[in-house]
Amino acid sequence: MKYTVSVDTQPPADAPELDALQRAGVIHLLRSGLESLAGILAGIEGEDGSEVELLDSFLAVHPAGALLKVVVDAPSLEAAEEAVRAITEELLEGSDLLSEWVVSKCEVELHPDLAEKSLDEDGEPGISSASVSGPAEDTTPSGLSEEEREALRVRICAMAPVLAAFSVASFGHFTESDEEDDEAPGEPLVSYEVAELAAGALAYSMEIFLDELFMDLAVLTEENSNAAQCDGPMMQLDSLPSQFALRYDERFARHLVVTAVTLTGRMTQSGFENLNCVAEELLLRLLLQTAEVTLELYGLMDQDVATAWEYFAEGVYEDMDHEWLYDPSMDGIEQDPAAAHLGIAPMGLKDWFTPFNKGRYVHPFAIYEDEEPSAANT
Known part of the structure; x- marks a missing residue:
């Protein structure tokens, strides 16, 4: 098990x-x-x-x-x-x-x-015996008291409106007005408080997420290396598909940072419609992981929040094809000509920053030019 x-x-x-x-x-x-x-x-x-x-x-x-x-x-x-x-x-x-x-x-x-x-x-x-964890009042990994944990929960929930592109319905809490939408279930999947916490945690974690991407970029720039060979720690790039790690260099990280800033900016504005490229799909995955770790550290993570995020992901992702990049049995899918006939978007590294179609937008700086990788990436 x-x-x-x-x-x-x-x-x-x-x-x-x-x-x-x-x-x-x-x-x-x-x-x-x-x-x-x-x-x-x-x-x-x-x-x-x-x-x-x-x-x-x-x-x-x-x-x-x-x-x-x-x-x-x-x-x-x-x-x-x-x-x-x-x-x-x-x-x-x-x-x-x-x-x-x-x-x-x-x-x-x-x-x-x-x-x-x-x-x-x-x-x-x-x-x-391995479950004994010390004093009962020390309820979170950071040793927060119940009062401190509750204060953090309130603070995180208060950030939910920052995620202006999504309502609590996007996280599984439906109201009477939402019931008019045929695609929304009649009964809420989670409470309002849980949906608010799930939304707020994403907004709260954006700063952590972007800071760690900038730290990764700084390490790669200083060492003139890539994520697989550098000596410094990778805060976010280590969570990308590992088979491309030799090509996660400074140039790649710059494209990724610009895409992350664009994506998180759109999430805080009304009118968000779709994820625009494979890089955005992977970045949202990393943001969700960052939010989960944040709530874990504060002792606020539970199955209800996980359910809210699962429902959110189902609504934002058009498909989960990008998850194949994490499956060792699917290595090479990005080079398989048959993938296109199955309706799978190109998943080579340079394709991550290519818009899915003409109606999608990717920041001009982030568009990946097709060129040979540098010596540091080989």
């Missing part, structure tokens, strides 16, 4: 908060560590000899520590937690700069539909 294990790691209690540069360094160390342990992660064995397989991972760093989300295929909840805790502690111990950090929480996040499967014989939620 697939499990998502959430791991909170923290520096020593007397350590000062991490500044922006230190957070970028921690991300680099953790990502490098995960990559170096990839072979081990592919076949962790529990105490009973059962194998735990790593499927995916994602991490984010905040001023008080780091949050890792590790998706594994494991025979049980306990085996998933035990294996991920062990490999995280090994990762920290193997780094001179992170050796004093500790794992403060390591627990599986269960989808509500799967919760019953974790009940013990007495009908109470099963709790493993």
Whole structure:
């Protein structure tokens, strides 16, 4: 069964908060560590000899520590937690700069539909020793109190109107006026509060998202390299399809930043109609990931918000063909002539910035000229 294990790691209690540069360094160390342990992660064995397989991972760093989300295929909840805790502690111990950090929480996040499967014989939620996470009042990865968390929720919800292109109906909360739309379900999928939080989180995360893209551009410019070969950390580009990483250079990053600024600007104006190119589809995916991590860090993420974003994505994306770029079994789809006959848009790197049709707009600066990649990309 697939499990998502959430791991909170923290520096020593007397350590000062991490500044922006230190957070970028921690991300680099953790990502490098995960990559170096990839072979081990592919076949962790529990105490009973059962194998735990790593499927995916994602991490984010905040001023008080780091949050890792590790998706594994494991025979049980306990085996998933035990294996991920062990490999995280090994990762920290193997780094001179992170050796004093500790794992403060390591627990599986269960989808509500799967919760019953974790009940013990007495009908109470099963709790493993790996799930113990410290004082009950420390309810979020950043150690926020309930009052602080509620204040953040209010602040994030207040930003929902910034996303002027979309109403709460776009996130699954329908009113009587929306019922006149034949495409809208009669009953709300989520409450108004959840839809408002989902919308506000996207608006709130835009600044983080754009800042991290600019940081990626700065690293690539300074090193005159690409995302696969540079020494500095990549905040957003590492979440793009990995088979093109050698071509994610300074030139590419400039095109991507301009496209991201154009996209987020349109999302804050009424009249938004469609995503215009593959790059916008991928950037919206990254923005949604950034918003999810933001809510995770503040202890505000739950299945209802995920449902709101799923409904939002279904309405904004015309199709999910771009997801094939993340599927190893579909490598080469961007070069397959048969793809066009199946109605699949061209997905080569230069095609990411090409408008889908004459009615779509891409900023002139972002249009990718067809030229040979530089020596740094080969």
